[in-house]
Amino acid sequence: MIILKSQEELHKYKESEGRIAFVPTMGNLHDGHISLITTAKKYSPNVLCSIFINPTQFSANEDFSTYPKTIDEDLKKLNASGVSAVYVPSIEDIYPTPSTLKLDIPHLTQCLCGISRPHFFGGVMTVVLKLILQISPQFLILGEKDYQQFLVVKEMVQSLSLPVEVISSPIIRNEKGLALSSRNGYFQDLTTPERINKILFDCVTKAKNSTVKSVIEQTKSQLDFLELDYLEVRSSKDLSPYKIGDNLSQFRLFFAGKIHGVRLIDNISFTL
Ligand code: AMP
Numbered sequence: 001m002i003i004l005k006s007q008e009e010l011h012k013y014k015e016s017e018g019r020i021a022f023v024p025t026m027g028n029l030h031d032g033h034i035s036l037i038t039t040a041k042k043y044s045p046n047v048l049c050s051i052f053i054n055p056t057q058f059s060a061n062e063d064f065s066t067y068p069k070t071i072d073e074d075l076k077k078l079n080a081s082g083v084s085a086v087y088v089p090s091i092e093d094i095y096p097t098p099s100t101l102k103l104d105i106p107h108l109t110q111c112l113c114g115i116s117r118p119h120f121f122g123g124v125m126t127v128v129l130k131l132i133l134q135i136s137p138q139f140l141i142l143g144e145k146d147y148q149q150f151l152v153v154k155e156m157v158q159s160l161s162l163p164v165e166v167i168s169s170p171i172i173r174n175e176k177g178l179a180l181s182s183r184n185g186y187f188q189d190l191t192t193p194e195r196i197n198k199i200l201f202d203c204v205t206k207a208k209n210s211t212v213k214s215v216i217e218q219t220k221s222q223l224d225f226l227e228l229d230y231l232e233v234r235s236s237k238d239l240s241p242y243k244i245g246d247n248l249s250q251f252r253l254f255f256a257g258k259i260h261g262v263r264l265i266d267n268i269s270f271t272l
Pocket of ligand 1: 026032142145146170172179180181
């Protein structure tokens with residue numbers, strides 16, 4: 001595995017290698033990230049993973065400065081997973097000057113995480129665009145864990161006609177069904193997040209047999225021990241909200257909430 005610590009090293013690497021399948025991350029890697037690498041290998045033997053904690057997607061009161069940094073362990077995991085290269089750019093490689101660019105795709109960003117984190121998707125689009133321009137990958141692999149992010153980036157790539165195929169990879173969960181997340185490490189133990197997860201799966205099971213609206217309301221009251229951000233059923237295709245009578249499309253239950261100061265998100269796919 002080659003470690004690329006600057007844009008110059010990246011450029012030299014690109015000249016010598018073929019089609020790149022690219023997996024962007026912010027590090028603190030777990031099996032969810034590693035599963036993206038497994039997906040990437042189906043598209044190219046040349047898998048490049050990046051580790052960069054992107055400041056522009058955090059607002060002033062969020063956890064940018066305390067976001068877990070575990071670079072030595074991350075490099076060991078990446079080496080074991082068989083990636084060809086890891087790009088660990090400096091802040092100057094990505095933001096040589098402060099970014100004033102404002103990218104937006106309002107029909108996908110003005111809902112769910114975009115409401116409570118209005119800066120978030122602009123920051124994500126900026127960093128992913130910069131990484132795509134620097135790396136020139138043929139494939140970009142994103143996790144369904146951040147499903148809204150996947151749709152936003154896919155739409156950005158299409159709108160700008162970028163020559164990269166955006167591929168989604170399924171959510172990896174622990175044995176209790178909790179989605180793996182770097183932020184799970186903030187908890188002393190996972191009892192509460194696992195309890196939330198069970199409530200969400202029960203909601204999806206019940207929503208098949210009852211009206212969605214009332215099941216969502218019941219579930220919200222079950223989740224009253226946390227600071228709920230949203231609990232909504234929307235289309236997997238374009239995030240349009242579920243309406244009574246919509247019964248052909250693929251839906252997702254989207255959840256975000258804060259418990260003990262830690263923000264958790266999840267989504268569960270289902271058909272009605
Ligand atoms: P992050 O390091 O949190 O920015 O995540 C980097 C990538 O890993 C994103 O595409 C995430 O959607 C994906 N990812 C994070 N957790 C999981 C998971 N549990 N299962 C699948 N993909 C994940």
